[in-house]
Amino acid sequence: MEEFFSHPYIPNSKILNEMLKEVGISSIEELFNDIEKKDFEIFLNEEPMEEYVVYNEVKSMLLKNKIMKCFTGGGPWFHFIPSIIKHIILRGEFLTSYTPYQPEISQGVLQALFEFQSMICELYNMDVANASLYDLPTAIGEALLLTSRVTGRKEVLIPSYIPEDEKLVIRNYTEPVGIKIIEIPFMEDGCLDLEYIKENGRVSGIYVETPTFFGTIETKLKDIVEIAHDLGALVIVGADPLAMGIFKPPGDYGVDIVVGDGQPLGIPPAMGGNSLGIMACKNDLKIIRQMPGRIVGLTITKDGKERGFVLALSTREQHIRREKATSNICTNEALLAIAAAIYMAVMGKEGIRRVAKKIFYNTQYAINKFKEIGLETVFKGIHFRDFTIKLNVDIVNKVLKEKGILGPRKISENIGLFAVTEIHNKKDIDELVEIIGGILK
Numbered sequence: 001m002e003e004f005f006s007h008p009y010i011p012n013s014k015i016l017n018e019m020l021k022e023v024g025i026s027s028i029e030e031l032f033n034d035i036e037k038k039d040f041e042i043f044l045n046e047e048p049m050e051e052y053v054v055y056n057e058v059k060s061m062l063l064k065n066k067i068m069k070c071f072t073g074g075g076p077w078f079h080f081i082p083s084i085i086k087h088i089i090l091r092g093e094f095l096t097s098y099t100p101y102q103p104e105i106s107q108g109v110l111q112a113l114f115e116f117q118s119m120i121c122e123l124y125n126m127d128v129a130n131a132s133l134y135d136l137p138t139a140i141g142e143a144l145l146l147t148s149r150v151t152g153r154k155e156v157l158i159p160s161y162i163p164e165d166e167k168l169v170i171r172n173y174t175e176p177v178g179i180k181i182i183e184i185p186f187m188e189d190g191c192l193d194l195e196y197i198k199e200n201g202r203v204s205g206i207y208v209e210t211p212t213f214f215g216t217i218e219t220k221l222k223d224i225v226e227i228a229h230d231l232g233a234l235v236i237v238g239a240d241p242l243a244m245g246i247f248k249p250p251g252d253y254g255v256d257i258v259v260g261d262g263q264p265l266g267i268p269p270a271m272g273g274n275s276l277g278i279m280a281c282k283n284d285l286k287i288i289r290q291m292p293g294r295i296v297g298l299t300i301t302k303d304g305k306e307r308g309f310v311l312a313l314s315t316r317e318q319h320i321r322r323e324k325a326t327s328n329i330c331t332n333e334a335l336l337a338i339a340a341a342i343y344m345a346v347m348g349k350e351g352i353r354r355v356a357k358k359i360f361y362n363t364q365y366a367i368n369k370f371k372e373i374g375l376e377t378v379f380k381g382i383h384f385r386d387f388t389i390k391l392n393v394d395i396v397n398k399v400l401k402e403k404g405i406l407g408p409r410k411i412s413e414n415i416g417l418f419a420v421t422e423i424h425n426k427k428d429i430d431e432l433v434e435i436i437g438g439i440l441k
Contacts, residue, residue, distance in 0.1 A: 016028075066404065068401075068404050068405055068406050069404065069405045069406065069424075069428060069432075070405075070406040071400075071405065071406060071407060071408065071418050071419060071420065071424075071432055072406050072407065072408060072409050072417075072418075072419060073215065073385075073386040073387070073388075073408060073409050073416075073417035073418050073419035074163065074213060074386065074409045074417050074419070075261065075263065075419075076263045076269035076274070076275065077263070077264060077269070077385065077419055077421055078268075078269060078421060078423055079242070079264050079266075079355075079421050079422065079423065080355070080421075080422055080423050081266050081267075081268060081343070082266065082342075082343065082346050082347070084342065084346055085266045085339050085342045085343055085346070088338075088342050089335055089338055089339050089342070093106070093108050093109070094108075094109065094112070094335060094338055095335065096334075096335065105311075107308070107309055109334065109338075110296050110309035110310065110311070111309050112337075112338045112341055113131040113296045113309075113334060113337060113338070113341075114131075114296040114297070114298055114309050115341050115345070116129075116131050116132070116337045116338065116340060116341035116344075117129040117130070117131050117295065117296060119341060119344040119345070120241075120278055120280055121280055123241055123244050123249065123344070123352075124239065124241075124244060124249045124250055124251055124258045124260075124280050125249040125250070125251025125252055126249075126250070126251045126258055126280035126281060126282060127280075127281065127282050127283035128280060128281050128282075128283060128288050128291070128295065129278070129279065129280035129281075129295075130279050130280075130291050130292065130293040130294060130295050130313075131293065131294060131295070131296055131334065131337050132262070132276055132277055132278060132279070132293060132333045132334070132336070132337040133259075133276075133277025133278070133279055133292065133293055133333065134275065134276075134277050134333060135261055135263075135275035135276065135277045136166070136238060136259060136260065136261035136275070136277060136278075137165075137166040137169035137170060138169060138173070138277050139238075139259035139260070139261075139277035139278060139279050140158070140166070140169075140170050140207055140236070140238060140259055141169055141170045141172065141173030141174060142173065142277075142279065142292040142293075142327060143205065143207070143236045143257050143259050143279060144156045144158075144170065144173065144174055144179065144204070144205050144207065144236070145173055145174065145177065145179070145292075145326075146205075146234075146257065146287065146290045146291065146292065146326070147204040147205030147233070147234040147236065147256075147257075148174075148177070148179055148204040148205070149290045149326070150204070150234065150286050150287060150290055151204040151205075151232065151233070151234065152204075153202075153203055153204035153233075154178055154179050154180060154204070155179070155180045155181075155182060155202075155203040155204065156174065156179055156180070156181055156182070156203050156204055156205045156206070156207065157182050157183075157184050157197065157200060157201070157203050157205070157206040157207065157233075158170065158181055158182075158183060158184065158207045159183070159184050159186060159192055159207065159208065159209060159212065160183040160184060160185055160186060161186050161190070161209075161212055161213055161214060162209075162213060163213055166213075167181075179204075182200055182203065184196055184197060184200075184206075186212075188379065188380055189216065189219070189379055189380045189381035190212055190214055190216025190217075190218075190379035190380075190381045191216070191218050191219055191220050191381060192208060192218065192220065192224065194220060194223055194224065194227065197224060197227055197228070198227055198231075201227055201228060201231040201233055202231050202232070202233070203231075203233050204233060204234065205233055205234045205235070205236055205257075206224065206228045206233050206234075206235050206236070207236045207237075207238065208221065208224055208235065208236070208237050208238070209237070209238040209239070210237065210238075210239055210243075210247070210250075211239075211240055211243055211383070211384040211385065211386065213386070213417075214378070214379055214383075214386060214387070214388050214417065215363070215383040215384055215385055215386030215387045215388070215417075215419070216379045216381040216382065216383055217247065217381060217382040217383070217384060219381065219382075221237065221250070221253045221255075222253050225253050225254050225255055229254075234256040234257060234287070235255045235256050235257070236255070236256065236257040236258070236259060237250040237253075237255045237257070237258050237259070238258075238259050238260060239258060239259075239260050240260060240261070240264065240384070240385070241260050241261075241262060241264060241265055241278065242264045242265070242352065242355055242356050242359065242385075243356060243384050243385075244352070244356070245352040245353040245354075245355060245356025245357065246353060246356040246357055246360055247356075247384075251282070254282075255282075256281060256282055256284070256287060257279065257280070257281045257282075257287065258278070258279070258280045258281070259277065259278060259279050259280075260277075260278035261275055261276065261277065261278070262275070262276030262277070262278050262336065262337070262340045263275045263276060265339070265340035265343040265344060266339050266340055266342060266343030267336055267339055267340065274336065275333075275336075276333045276336040276337060276340055277333065279291065279292070279293070288313070289313070289315075290326050291313065291315075291326065292315075292326050292327030293314075293327055294311055294313065294314040295311075295312050295313040295314070296309055296310070296311060296312065297309070297310050297311075297312030297313075315327070355422050356384075358422040359384065359385050359420070359421055359422050360384055362420040362421070362422070362424055362429065363383050363384060363385055363386075363387060363420055364383075365426070365429060366387070366418065366420050366429045366432075366433070367383060367387055369429060369430065369433040370389055370433060370436075372433070373433060373436065373437040373440060374440070375389050375390060375391055375436070375440075376389070376390060377389060378390060378415055385419050385420065385421060386417060386418070386419045387417075387418055387419075388411060388415050388416065388417050388418075389408065389415070389416055389418060390414055390415055391408075391414065391415075391416055391436065392413070392414060393407075393408060393410045393411075393412075393413065393414070393415070393416040394410075394413070395439060396408065396416065396436055396439060397410075397416075399435060399436075399438075399439055400432075400435060400436075403435055405431075405432065405435070
């Protein structure tokens with residue numbers, strides 16, 4: 001292996017060999033062995049090409065892509081995105097390759113983030129929201145750290161139904177600071193085991209989801225909040241923002257912190273990324289002062305004639321002493337937060353309610369169609385968008401792919417996670433179930 005150049009401003013470069021040894025490889029190139037090099041070599045091995053030749057070459061590659069109907073559950077999801085969002089966030093005032101986190105950023109960006117926070121609070125019926133985090137798993141991890149800082153306790157409860165990739169992110173946040181994670185079992189309806197929470201509830205925080213990763217609605221949220229508060233724990237609820245169009249918001253149950261994934265709010269799926277972590281809390285100064293990320297505030301001039309927007313709280317390590325920082329989130333999701341703000345503003349309360357209703361009706365219709373061909377959901381509870389069906393996932397996905405359809409996410413050999421949104425119509429769902437029904441015959 002060639003001697004690696006030790007960059008003076010990259011602290012890890014001196015321990016490169018130790019890092020490679022730790023992951024069991026001998027060079028950086030080995031990290032990328034699974035990437036197909038053939039297409040890139042076209043450009044690497046030839047003389048420089050004219051612009052139009054490059055354009056045609058790339059265009060021919062893109063034409064190989066196939067547009068497929070998607071019924072894959074677990075996110076990210078395909079939702080309708082109003083075209084106005086793309087037009088606004090591409091404006092020079094907003095579009096940036098780096099996060100505008102400095103206190104002196106423009107009033108327009110600050111106002112847009114303030115509006116995002118305000119609409120998130122209204123959506124979840126909470127008092128304070130930040131702007132913003134990376135995605136749902138990082139928001140959960142940050143929220144659990146927050147509860148530990150507030151209560152001083154070093155144990156947290158999370159549902160066992162959270163997917164393993166999200167659990168890895170959560171552990172990455174909590175375990176290095178000595179926080180122990182305890183997993184709560186769930187019942188046949190997808191709701192959490194209350195008796196288990198009572199027995200293990202002397203923790204800093206209890207995380208609950210509704211809808212859950214499996215799409216079920218948690219019907220015992222009020223009981224969980226009461227149990228947790230009696231035991232001195234804070235309650236974090238992970239809630240889908242679109243589901244708030246038809247379900248009671250977490251704030252109505254007295255929860256302490258709400259987190260969510262903002263991807264359904266006008267953000268397209270892209271290579272598994274493009275997500276947005278939401279976090280909001282009630283008006284409790286102990287919690288607010290421990291919020292990660294940043295909070296944009298509104299003030300007025302001395303004469304009361306002009307409004308101004310400021311970074312009211314931004315306790316990151318570049319603004320205060322490193323050991324006092326509540327988060328190291330730096331390259332934030334400001335542009336995506338602005339996209340979500342535009343979505344909420346364009347749709348309005350009635351628009352979000354209509355979308356939520358359409359998703360809910362489509363979900364129940366799809367579940368009923370599966371029942372007609374003898375396939376049942378794994379959980380008996382109410383579902384929103386995602387639902388699990390007992391079937392042979394590999395065989396179903398193979399056939400669906402041949403028909404131009406992306407099938408369920410594989411939970412196990414015989415359990416698949418589907419999702420339907422407002423962009424699916426009756427014909428789409430009928431076609432999906434008809435193909436799967438044909439496999440069963």
